[in-house]
Amino acid sequence: MRKVYGLLLILCLCVVLTGCTELKEEREILYQVSTIGALSKGVYDGETTFRDLKEHGNIGIGTFNGLDGEMVASEGKFYQVKANGKVYSVDDSDKTPFAIVTFFETDKVKSINKKMDLEQIEKYIDRLLPTENIFYAIRIKGEFDYIKTRSVPKQKKPYPNLDEAIKKQKTFEFRDQEGTIVGFRCPDYIEGINVPGYHFHFISDDEKAGGHLLDCETKKVRIEIDNTAEFFMLLPGDRSFYKVDLEKTG
Numbered sequence: 001m002r003k004v005y006g007l008l009l010i011l012c013l014c015v016v017l018t019g020c021t022e023l024k025e026e027r028e029i030l031y032q033v034s035t036i037g038a039l040s041k042g043v044y045d046g047e048t049t050f051r052d053l054k055e056h057g058n059i060g061i062g063t064f065n066g067l068d069g070e071m072v073a074s075e076g077k078f079y080q081v082k083a084n085g086k087v088y089s090v091d092d093s094d095k096t097p098f099a100i101v102t103f104f105e106t107d108k109v110k111s112i113n114k115k116m117d118l119e120q121i122e123k124y125i126d127r128l129l130p131t132e133n134i135f136y137a138i139r140i141k142g143e144f145d146y147i148k149t150r151s152v153p154k155q156k157k158p159y160p161n162l163d164e165a166i167k168k169q170k171t172f173e174f175r176d177q178e179g180t181i182v183g184f185r186c187p188d189y190i191e192g193i194n195v196p197g198y199h200f201h202f203i204s205d206d207e208k209a210g211g212h213l214l215d216c217e218t219k220k221v222r223i224e225i226d227n228t229a230e231f232f233m234l235l236p237g238d239r240s241f242y243k244v245d246l247e248k249t250g
C-alpha cells in the first residue's frame with residue numbers, strides 16, 4: 001500500500017509540473033483536493049477556493065473548512081448542506097479541505113423504472129462497467145420514493161478525527177423527492193487517497209434537501225456514467241497536512 005500511495009503522489013506531482021494550462025483544457029479527468037486519509041485524521045482546513053474548484057469540474061462532492069457540512073455540485077451549481085438540514089449556495093471565496101470534481105460527459109445511460117435501494121443500484125452499475133480499475137463519475141437523476149442523507153456539524157479546534165466527528169452527524173429522511181444523486185466510483189487501489197467503491201451525495205430539484213447519501217429507493221430514474229481514466233490530486237501546502245501522520249490507521 002505504501003508503494004502504491006507513493007507512486008500516485010509522484011504521478012500527481014508530475015502532473016503539477018506540466019503546468020495548469022494543460023490541465024484546464026482536459027475535461028476527462030477527476031480532479032481531487034487533498035486525500036481522504038488526511039480528512040480522516042482531522043485535516044479540515046484547506047486552501048482551495050470554490051472559485052478555483054469550479055475551473056476543474058461542474059459535478060462533484062466534498063466538504064467545507066471545519067467540516068462544515070456536505071458539498072454537492074450538479075450541473076455547475078455548488079451547494080452546502082449543513083447539519084441543520086438546510087441547503088445553502090456556495091460563495092466563490094469559501095474553501096474546501098477535500099473535494100472531488102469533474103466535467104461530466106456521459107459515456108453510458110440506463111433508465112430504471114422500478115424500486116431499487118442503494119445497494120441494488122451499486123450492484124446494477126457494477127454490471128455496466130467495462131472495468132473496475134478506472135474512475136467513474138455517476139449521475140442518477142429522477143424520482144425517488146425515499147432518500148436518507150446525513151450532514152456533519154462544523155468542528156472546533158483542536159479537530160477530532162473523522163470517525164469522532166461523524167458520531168455527531170445529523171440524518172435526514174425524505175419521501176417522494178425529485179432530485180439528483182451525484183458521486184464517484186473509485187478503484188480499490190485508491191484506498192487512503194479516496195474512498196474505494198461508491199461515494200454519493202444528493203440534492204433535490206427544489207434545492208431544499210440534500211447531503212451525503214446513506215440510502216435511497218428509486219421510482220423512475222436515469223443513470224448516467226462518465227468513464228474517467230485520468231486522475232489529478234492537489235495536495236495541501238499547510239502545516240496541518242505536512243505534520244499529520246498518514247502511515248497510521250484508526
